[in-house]
Amino acid sequence: MKNALRLFLFLVAIGLAVPGWAQTAPPTIPGRLVLKLRPGHAPAQLEAALSRLGAAGLQQKFPHAQAPSAERPGSVDLRGIYQFQVPAGLALGKARAALLATGAVEYVEPLYVRAPLYQPNDPLADSTLTDITNSQFYLKQIQAYRAWDVTRGDTSLVIAITDGGMRLTHEDLRQQVKHNYADPINGLDDDNDGFVDNFTGWDFANNDNDSGFDPAIYHGTQVAGVAAARVGNGLGLAGLGNLCKFMPLNIYPNTPTGTFGGYEAIVYAADHGCQVINMSWGAIGGYSRFEQDAITYAAVNRDAVVVAAAGNSNTDVLFYPASYDHVLSVSGVQNTDQKSPGATFNRRVDMVAPGLSIVTTYGAQDHDYGAVGGTSFAAPLTAAAALLVRKVFPQYTAAQVMARLRQTTDNIDALPVNAAWAGRLGTGRLNVLKALTRANLQEARVVSSTFAPARAAYAPGDTLRLTADVQNLLQPVAGLTVTLTSLSPYVTVRQGSFAVGSLATLGRATNAAAPFRLAVAASGIPLNTTATLRYRLTAAGGFQYDQYVDLQLNPDYVVLNANDLALALTSRGNLGYDNLAGTIGTGLSYRGSSNVLSEGGLLLATSPTRVSDRLRTSGGQARQSFFSLAQATRQQPGPRADQEARAAFRDTIPGAGPRVRSVGVAVRQRAYAWATAGRRDFVLLEYSLKNITPDTLKPLYAGLFADWDLPNSDGAAHNAAAWDSTRALGYCYVLGTTTPQMGPAVYAGLRLLRGGTPAVYSINNGAPVGAAVRLADGFSPAEKFLTLSSGTARAQRTAGLPGGADVSQVVGMRLARLAPGDSTTVTFALLVAPTLAQLQTSADAAAQAYATLLPARAAATTAGFEVYPNPTTGLLRVELPAPLAGAGVQVLNALGQVVLSGAASGGILNLNLAPLAPGLYILRVQGPGTVLTKAVVVQ
Incomplete structure (x- = not known):
């Protein structure tokens, strides 16, 4: 099992064997979350919320962390970070909503597992050539031999190797290990740092x-050797750090109870004097404020140079931790300075x-050596170079060391073989001699x-301002100017110049008084677009340096906030949020309350195996049944309400085999909100459901799932759910007496306004094993099918009584049949109110608003409109009535x-559908003032 986990981590790291790897966040430590308290708040304020979640083991993560200092602008406080355990299966969104509702928490996040970046050699790669694999060619490439004439480092300089599988008995490593003589192995914490007998690093996993060594993984041994292998001992090879030592910090588990410990190791290394x-x-995606905090602490609070491998994805992606602030991100090149085939570029x-x-x-033995590849080994070369820079320039801050390394590289963008990656490989290739000597x-x-x-x-049409804080890291500059340019056609820079002037070494400046001004295009922006802006810094004497900042455009959701509700509506059927996190x-x-809906969205079903949704499923994942056909858009004012939103999506058509098990429905969603009195407590959600299969759906179930989180006065959610049969209204409420601290949102619900036979299912989220529905x-x-198909069998039953619980509810309907090509409409009112009476009044107002929303329209006639044979294997005859003879x-x-397409002549048209793939199609006839349609199946 342990070897399988390690193999998975390696495959994730190199981008192999994990479908959809570029689109997903890294794996997380199951059941473990981390939070950060807001300044001035105490853990006691979280007791009730944690109790409701079933959480346990709240403990301060870094109790010995250094406090932030005014002398180090941007330093971070890690003392407010706590970790805790939650029950298996508890959704992150649930925990996040409950804890943020207390007002005492800044963020709640999972703990990601970041994989080692080992990339094994390929038989056809350059690494198989004898003249390369049998020598350290790279030392000459980066001018290490001449750099050692300047300095060989110092045994007081220490690089932390945060990794796994370090063979500390290796002949070229054993004398290079940094030991903690203040805490000898005697069963005591002699140095009072919270770690007992941490004489030789620590195992954070x-x-x-x-x-030390783990027989299943050699990665740490290989990384350590690049940076710190013993020099001058007549054995093996020479680590670039020469006299410098390394601190081994294991971060990968080799026991069943172990967990990834990369960021704990970073904080430890910074607290224990590691200069680099x-x-x-690392892994693609999964940005984490916790991880950024840990890195900021090491780099700013503790002044450590933090170096990370950029990844082995061979794509332009953000890779963490390399892409965090205060990290020196290092990608890889070959011996010819051409980008390595697998190296990430951005x-x-x-x-x-x-x-x-x-x-x-x-690492397999105490005296073995071999050639390896990947940015995992470019990073320790750069980290070792940083140690040598710190020896020659002891007065430098960590940020200045990084600046010197960047500004002394050999430019490789000009090489024709790197033209495709120009601007995405940083300033160039490491040159250690120049880093130590250039003035x-x-x-x-x-x-x-x-x-x-x-x-x-x-959103499209937005305008915004951008404030840039600038620092001069090296020699004083004069005539410094920062020019902002948009590299995206969807963002215009209206004011993009910041004349800084002169800055002394470590001097700072900001354009807060006159920030850059930007405008987002009003239309034509693809969904979820990333726009890149470029800072170009220039100064007298020819200095030029480019940096980049990204912003996200045209999100795949809109917010309806015309009245007292503020509801996010996504393009694929979810309510509130488009993801579980x-x-x-x-x-x-x-x-203005905190979030009261942990998770919500549309459910469709015809059987226990044909269910469509984008809600939670097992393993902390979400199903992906719906696919957007038209982005959610908002119109204000709309033609029928003060705000209107529209979206269109569909699920896949059921196939002949087991591959596709969805319902086969296209959905057009409309939502309406009013600002007028009497209509301020609800939003109408209307779904037009069209059968896009060749079969009659019988029956068809549709409903909305809502995992409510209404806060109690103690910050928890002691909720219950009930059913108002006279109104077809399912609702959730807070148990206990209303107090001012509870806020206004103590009743919330869904009313079925239009559709088939009503259904409701109330769920106790903490139901025991064996319950019919156990979230x-x-x-x-x-x-999910059970909740939709049980009718009102649970209508007289409530969830959460007698003492209150975490509850969810499904409110839906049953339609006896929906023929191919036919449509039906299902409409709900989503309501929130301070009291049950007000909720019921608002539910009645919602019904009245919907009754007058749309004028009745005569159904289009299809008399005389015939197609046959249907289904067809190719030829299709279309016969139209006389008024449409030439349509x-x-x-x-x-x-x-x-x-x-074609045109009917004399009301007859023969179409050859043989070239079309088998499936469902729509035949549309357009005549004067008339549009007629029929479903056609091609076999």
Whole structure:
């Protein structure tokens, strides 16, 4: 099992064997979350909320962390970070909503597992050539031999190797280990640092003092050898750090109870005097404020140079931790300075170093060596160079060391073989000699960027401001100017110049008084677009340096906030948030309250195995049944309400085999909100459901799932759920007496306004094993079908009584049949109110509003409109009534795209559908003032 886990981590790291790896966040430590308290708040304020969640083991994560200092601007406080355990299956969004509702918490996040970045050699790679694999060619490439004439480092300089599988008995490593003589192995914490007998580093994955060899992984041995193998001992090879030593910090588990410990190791290394910290591991995506805090602490509070491998994805992606602030991100090149075939490239890369055919200590035995490859080995070369810079320039801050390394590289963008990656490989390839000797270097840098208004994403037509804080890191500069340019066609820079002037070494400046001004295009922006802006810093004497900052545009959700509700509506059927982590979207709030809807969305079903939704399922994942056909858009004012939103999506058509098990429905969603009195407590949600299969759906179930989180006065959610049969209204409420501290949102619900036979199912989220529906272990398709198909059998039963609980509810309907090509409409009112009476009054007002919403329209006639044979294997005859004798005829696929067209002559048209793929199509006839359609199946 342990070997399988390690293999999985390696495959994730190199981008192999894990479908969809570029689109997903890294794996997380099951059941373990981390939170950060707001300044001035105490853990006691979380007791009730944690109790409701079933959480346990709240403990301060870094009790010995140094307090932030005014002398180090930007330093971070880690003392407010706590970790805790939650029950298996508890959704992150649930925990996040409950804890943020207390007002005492800044963030709640999972703990990600970041994989080591080992990339094994390929038989056809350059690493198989004899003249490379049998020598440390890379030392000459980066001018290490001449650099050692300047300095060989010092045994007091220590690099932290945060990794796994370090063979500390290897002949070329055993004398290079940094020991903690203040804490000898005697069963005591002699140095009072919270770690007992941490004489030789620490094992953060297994929480013991054995940071040494793991027979299943050699990665740490190989990384350590590149940076710190013994020099001048007549054995093996020479580590670039020469006299410098390394601290072994294991971060990968080799016991069943172990967990990834990369960021704990970073904090430890910073607290224990490591001047440089190496991270040859990571993963694509999964940005974490906790991880950024840990790195900021090491780099700013503790002044450590933090170096990370950029990844082995061979794509332009953000890779963490390399892409965090205060990290020197290192990608890889071959011996010819051409980008390594697998190396990641992006605008957050600072520089590159040799990363292919790197001969190092191998790790299977105490005296073995071998050639390895990947950015895992470019990073420790750069980290070791940083140690040598710290020896020659002891007065430098960590940021200045990084600046000197960046500004002394050999430019490789000009090489024709690197043309495709120009601007995405940093300033160039590591040159250690230049880093130690070059004089009169300059580097001014934007150290922070602040957008206002602050949003996760910006909508078409938005305008915003950008404040840049600049620091000069090296020699004084004069005539410094920062010019902002948009590299995206969807963002215009209206004011993009900041004349800084002169800055002394370590001097700072900001354009807060006159920030850059930006405008987002009003239309034409693809969904979820990333726009890149470029800072170009120039100064007298020819200094020029580029940096980049990204912002997200045209998010795949809109917010309806015309009245007292603020509800995010996604393009694929979810309410509140588009993901389980609660990071895409704004949730549901009422009169400025915290979020009251942990998770919500549309459910469709015809059987226990044919269910469509994007709600939670097992393993902390979400189903992905719905696919967007038209982005959610908002109109204000709309033609029928003060705000209107629209979206269109569909699920896949059931196939002949087991591959596809969805319902086969296209959905057009409309939502309406009013600002007028009497209509301020609800939003109407209307779904037009069209059968896009060749079969009659009988029956068809549709409903909305809502996992409510209404806060109690103690910050928890002691909720119950009930059913108002006279109104077809399912609702959730807070148990106990209303107090001012409880806020206004104490009743919330869903009313079925239009559709088939009503259904309701109330769920106790903490139900025991054996319950018909148990969300603690996920929400299976069979359970979802049960909630939709049980009618009102649970109508007289409540969830959460007598003492209150975490509850959810499904309110839906049953339609006896829906023929191919036919449509039906299902409409709900989503309501929130301070009291049950007000909730019921608002539910009645919602029914009245919907009754007058749309005028009645006469159904289109299809008399005389015939097609046959249907289904067809090719030829299709179309016969039209006389008024449409010359009408145009179009054949549309399931996405609404025209795939065939023609014109009827004398009311008859013969179409050959043989070239079309088998499936469902729509035949559309367009005549004067009339549009007629029929479903056609091609076999």
